[in-house]
Amino acid sequence: MSKTLAALAFTLTTQFAVAAPGSIADLPEAAAFANDLAQRQGFDASRLLEQFSAIRTNERVLQLIAPPSSPTQRSWERYRPRFVNAQRIAGGVRFWQDNALTLARARALYGVPEEVIVAIIGVETVYGSNTGGFGVLEALATLAFQYPRRAEFFRSELEQFLLMTRENGLDPLAVKGSFAGAIGIPQFMPGSQRRYAVDFDGDQRIDLSNSVADAIGSVARFLEQHGWQAGQPVAVPARLPGTPDQSLLEAGIRPSLRVADLFERGIVATAAPESTVTLVDLVSPGQATEYWLGFENFYVITRYNRSSFYAMSVFQLAEEIRRAMPPPIREAMR
Template structure:
């Protein structure tokens, strides 16, 4: 998922965009508008892979052999076939470098981040995606209770509607990270996570009748338009187009239904109504600071928030619970928001306030560009 930011920085395509009027007073960032339409550069044929894999004979590694023994015994795989498969897997240093924590540098800046994630290219692509997939989006909204604009926002943020799905072989990326994760806090836990994802990849490939080496994805092994990790694919992906197979790379319909199923499986509540987030003011006494970083959950009721000095800039439903979200803006003042449970369901997709807020705002911007005005996902008080 994180590869998308880099990919977007390299994108030179821009498109014309006229800012619509939002009936709820939400102001679109200037980055969503351009004065002139520029010609898109000619696309070059994408290489089969975007990295150089190194043969290291993973099959000789003690930990790999133990893993394969366990996977074969637990799942009924032929051990010789696993050996033959592992002989074709390559070590990819690029994945190791990309998972390393970013060096200390500039403070987090929501406004800068949002300009990358909510731009004319994504908005125009989102309008086309919504128009082309309106039936599937309406059906997913009806079945799962997740608004179309949230589904559009997630797929847009993840891969610009399938444009940037990654070209790493999933087995290469996952094996490298499962057995050669860089030195970092919780290294052992991260390696166990990727070993679980490697096993899920093998199971999915067998279940689907495909060559596991044919699966391509991100540097961390995420697959398809919605960038599902293999375990999420196994648990939440659905055959939403009814053709008898799950294809998150080529089927927009499967991607839409699968994202909706994932959100419901991670706490999305049907029928909450109203925005997912409300702009808030905080008092100088800073008693509210204890409400920050309390996990990705909405746990406070409005009387508790008010007592701590947090007030929404517009009325909020008092029957709901909220979490206090801080969006840092570098040297500029931090923004504070009250977020409900459905906002935090989005953070289960990517554990970042910036990510969830960009999903909300991109989906809303695409809806406005189409001329629609259903219930708002964000109330800014502007």
């Protein structure tokens, strides 16, 4: 082989050795993404492609994110016990007791009750015991480049993740999370971490995977930034004379119905007539539907997860944890 050909072979080998066959780096979209971040955010495109070369399309992620082949019936009866149960109530009491001062500080700063913060962490990760085992870079890259249905959203989150790891001195390949890229004790998506998370333990970095204090403060600030109303209710049960008008249920999850108007329709609840609420239906096949009125704070919880079932689980778990706290301790924390 001539020196010229040998040099060319060495150049080509060096150029493409980074991208092992089948890696994310092989995808044209990945190269375009890396170049775009280099121009807009000052990343090293070759370094990004080197990191992409270490990961592959994760088929399990694509299976988990895909909608079910046939729609499943909503069932509050099946959903509730997954999150409002003895394990999470007892764990919530311990978590509150172990982190009482931090929770009280978060309540003082952001106005969010301790039990609500605890319940969200309990629902999300069972108080940090199940934060996910997927490589976040691989999960987000898989969804960004191989899931066209929500590619725009996940490319944005992939960018936010890379910015987040750069800002906090983290190795992108080492961060673990959910199949959708949610991270740490409170399961924040990278964009939410950059917008709402706080360094609550004062160590000059935000670490939602290892710092319980950062997780507590970040959950509280997330809710506060989304409009949490300190000292105001979340939801109250409602009694109906029969099946409600469908328009009331289709009014949306954001409160827009006046309690006084609902009273006139025979919907009764313990709520001030001037309050604005949403009518929440907790359906279970074969059983009578359970109805509640959700206030602004109920809507704020749905900003964490856009599901009335989720928000009601958080609220009811919070109430159970609060009631299970030893009375002297509970009162001392107020």
